Amino acid sequence: MQTIDHEVLVHARDWLRDTRPWLCTIVRTVGSSPRPVGSVVVVTDDGRQVGSVSGGCVEEDLLARLRAGEFAGDGPELVEYGVSAEENERLGLPCGGRIVLLLQRLGEHDNDWLAGVLAALRERRCVERHLDLATGATTLRATDRFTQLELTDEQLRQCFGPRMRMLLVGAGELARSLAELGQAMDYEVIVTDPRQQFLDQWEGPDVSLLQGMPDDVIRTNASDSHSIVITLTHDPRIDDMALMEALESDAWYVGALGSQRTTEKRLARLRELGIDGAAIDRLHAPVGLDIGSKTPLEIAVSILAQLTQLRRAST
Numbered sequence: 001m002q003t004i005d006h007e008v009l010v011h012a013r014d015w016l017r018d019t020r021p022w023l024c025t026i027v028r029t030v031g032s033s034p035r036p037v038g039s040v041v042v043v044t045d046d047g048r049q050v051g052s053v054s055g056g057c058v059e060e061d062l063l064a065r066l067r068a069g070e071f072a073g074d075g076p077e078l079v080e081y082g083v084s085a086e087e088n089e090r091l092g093l094p095c096g097g098r099i100v101l102l103l104q105r106l107g108e109h110d111n112d113w114l115a116g117v118l119a120a121l122r123e124r125r126c127v128e129r130h131l132d133l134a135t136g137a138t139t140l141r142a143t144d145r146f147t148q149l150e151l152t153d154e155q156l157r158q159c160f161g162p163r164m165r166m167l168l169v170g171a172g173e174l175a176r177s178l179a180e181l182g183q184a185m186d187y188e189v190i191v192t193d194p195r196q197q198f199l200d201q202w203e204g205p206d207v208s209l210l211q212g213m214p215d216d217v218i219r220t221n222a223s224d225s226h227s228i229v230i231t232l233t234h235d236p237r238i239d240d241m242a243l244m245e246a247l248e249s250d251a252w253y254v255g256a257l258g259s260q261r262t263t264e265k266r267l268a269r270l271r272e273l274g275i276d277g278a279a280i281d282r283l284h285a286p287v288g289l290d291i292g293s294k295t296p297l298e299i300a301v302s303i304l305a306q307l308t309q310l311r312r313a314s315t
Contacts, residue, residue: 003163003186005040006121008051012042012106013114019044020073021106022066025158026053027078027151028100035099038149038158053101054081062101073105075136076156102156104136113138117160124224126161145225163188164252164311167222169214169242170233171195174257176204177300178230183207185304187228192217194238214242223249230255230287230303234262240269247279253307255287257299262286 008023015021026039034054041051043063053059058081071077082098106114113129117140120127128141132155147159166182168175171193182189183205192210193199199209210217214231222229229246230253231239239256246254247270256266263285270280288302289309 004051005038005160006118006163008040008042009114009118009160011048011050013111013118015042015044015048016106016108016111016114019046021048022073023104023106024053024062025102025104025149025156026099027102027149027156030082030098033097033099053099058099058101062103066103071103071105073103076102076104076131076133078102102131102151104131109136110138113140116140121160121162124162124226126159129156129158129160131156131158162226164226164228165190165222166228166230167192167218169193169217169229169231169238170235171198171202171204171209172232174232174296174299176202177296178232178303179204179207181300181304185308190217190221192221193233214238215245218242218245218249218251222246222251225250225252227251228253228255228307230257232257234258236266236269240266240273243270243283244273244275247275247282253284253310254282255284255303255306257287258285260286 012021012023021042021044024041024043026035026037029037035052039053041049041053041059043049043059043066045067047063049059065071078100080098080100117127117129126143126146128143128147130139130141134154143159146161150157164187166187166189168178168189168191171191175191179189179191189207190210191207192212192214194211194213196211199211202209218229229242229251231242233239243254243256258266266285267280284306288299289306291302293299293302
């Protein structure tokens with residue numbers, strides 16, 4: 001889940017105290033689309049807006065239509081944009097692209113599910129929202145993993161999950177580059193190092209800095225399926241301890257910095273330490289895509305590229 005989507009739900013809950021906002025969700029795309037399926041925006045009749053379903057033109061047109069009373073708001077309604085080349089040009093949509101939005105006017109009865117979703121996100125749990133298209137009623141169901149949005153004639157099933165958390169082991173120069181790019185791509189970044197002097201010298205972006213043994217930090221902060229653990233210290237005493245914990249956790253991605261020769265030695269040590277072969281096979285090492293990267297920023301780009309590739313392949 002993206003930070004902006006979380007903000008949409010927070011504002012929807014808050015705005016319900018004094019008005020009835022509209023929650024708009026992309027439920028289908030055809031061809032190119034500026035935002036993916038599941039993207040949400042919340043708008044009010046007086047022009048307040050958080051979130052996005054396009055570059056802005058769709059939102060402007062939609063708000064104008066809402067103000068004009070084109071949609072009754074008695075129940076969820078579908079509206080399609082990009083049905084013609086002229087509309088694509090007017091709205092700035094990619095050539096041939098179409099998006100279908102589900103519009104829902106929220107009311108007091110929606111407070112419960114909004115509170116339930118936000119509580120699940122605070123606890124780093126996934127939850128599905130099931131919206132009855134005939135009645136507008138919403139129920140929530142817990143789910144162990146993130147599921148893709150599904151729209152039928154009867155209901156919308158939409159999953160909300162926590163932000164992906166990136167734990168970097170080692171507060172060096174590469175961690176600074178990774179933290180900057182990770183934050184720009186909406187990861188929640190945590191940097192840990194058992195060496196306090198490295199944390200004291202941190203000159204990277206404003207992220208959580210945790211001093212402690214890496215296995216303890218991983219166990220407490222990055223052991224669920226929405227977590228990424230990457231070791232960066234080049235110190236086997238630190239990296240191996242982190243990898244032993246991370247590889248046997250539910251972390252979605254575990255990576256280790258190092259050359260191919262360093263990786264071979266690391267794998268041998270992990271086997272000697274009794275780590276299961278299936279767990280070792282989960283390790284991405286050398287970490288990142290092989291793009292010939294040399295500088296810290298180039299290596300950071302290769303790592304974020306690999307994460308993006310894997311995340312998109314799973315959707």
